[in-house]
């Protein structure tokens with residue numbers, strides 16, 4: 075199977091594209107993947123079409139938007155998307171239809187659509203980076219596509235081959251990357267949002283028979299300066315006096331984000347809407363994010379929509395990087411989390427023990443009081459690696475050291491490693507290069 079063959083509905087010669095995309099996806103040809111499902115003669119199931127990026131139909135946007143300035147109010151509004159989007163529909167009787175790359179624009183849904191009533195939705199968040207070497211890169215997109223499959227099937231949305239989703243993402247960014255992440259702005263990024271919704275038009279509470287997969291690319295501000303935004307919004311003068319770093323408000327006893335047997339591990343919309351009240355309260359009190367605790371022992375889980383790490387010394391004097399484990403399906407399996415763990419094991423191994431285990435707010439509090447807590451940070455695509463300087467827990471402020479400058483020391487080191495891979499200063503298999511298409515070529 076050709077890795078990407080665009081069924082060209084425009085001026086693009088498909089052979090030309092084929093070569094370009096073959097270059098951009100070196101692994102695709104080696105997968106030996108085929109979408110031609112095997113049909114047995116006595117197979118009672120109708121043959122359903124698989125998601126197949128090679129069938130993509132291209133419709134060019136003839137009224138493209140102007141590109142906003144970096145850090146402009148439009149960028150902070152987080153609602154400006156690029157000129158194109160990918161869409162692909164699915165039904166339980168036919169499977170996946172032909173994917174489209176077409177002008178960004180509104181979707182049409184019936185008021186009875188399943189997603190609007192039963193939260194049959196999942197999404198992904200990853201970034202497209204403009205490297206200092208002029209190249210476009212995705213960071214471990216295979217992890218996001220695999221996780222999207224996990225999330226989709228958790229809420230009865232259809233399965234698909236994650237490699238095909240990755241190819242669709244690559245076509246979108248190859249198309250819009252040149253204009254929306256200009257070479258003149260190295261070190262910048264776009265935020266990509268693959269999404270799936272069930273759009274059946276009936277109110278029956280049942281597994282959906284229709285779904286829509288789409289991928290959009292959005293301008294996004296940089297949140298990873300190490301300075302939170304909430305307190306700054308509330309009172310800029312105050313922020314001048316305060317130490318940099320995120321300020322977290324520990325969740326109250328009556329509020330949980332995720333629980334054993336639930337779906338905290340899945341990136342499904344149902345996890346986020348119900349957390350917004352707590353987030354709003356935290357913001358109003360001058361905090362940046364909620365630190366989500368669970369159970370009567372106050373297990374530390376995640377910070378906002380980021381994974382959470384601490385670096386402490388045990389009472390026996392061992393230096394440890396600690397984060398909550400994935401086992402109970404409470405914690406989101408973050409790509410940043412995984413990468414932090416892998417890099418720390420590989421590059422800090424002799425120095426720091428890397429530990430995935432349950433730990434409680436009491437342990438964290440004791441480490442702060444005994445001067446054993448060295449740093450804490452949040453890790454995720456949106457906030458990248460952001461040091462935490464304060465945690466408010468049951469009426470008490472825990473001051474967390476942030477080391478030199480805006481970041482703690484280990485957070486700063488790991489952040490630099492990841493940053494270098496994302497922006498091409500270190501050549502690494504996690505940084506997947508995408509060749510761009512010249513729209514006017």
Ligand SMILES: *Cc1c(COP(=O)(O)O)cnc(C)c1O
Pocket residue numbers: 199341376378379380381406407408409410411453454455456
């Ligand atoms: C998306 C997300 C993360 C971070 O995952 P990344 O893959 O690193 O972006 C962490 N926790 C929650 C709850 C999330 O939704």
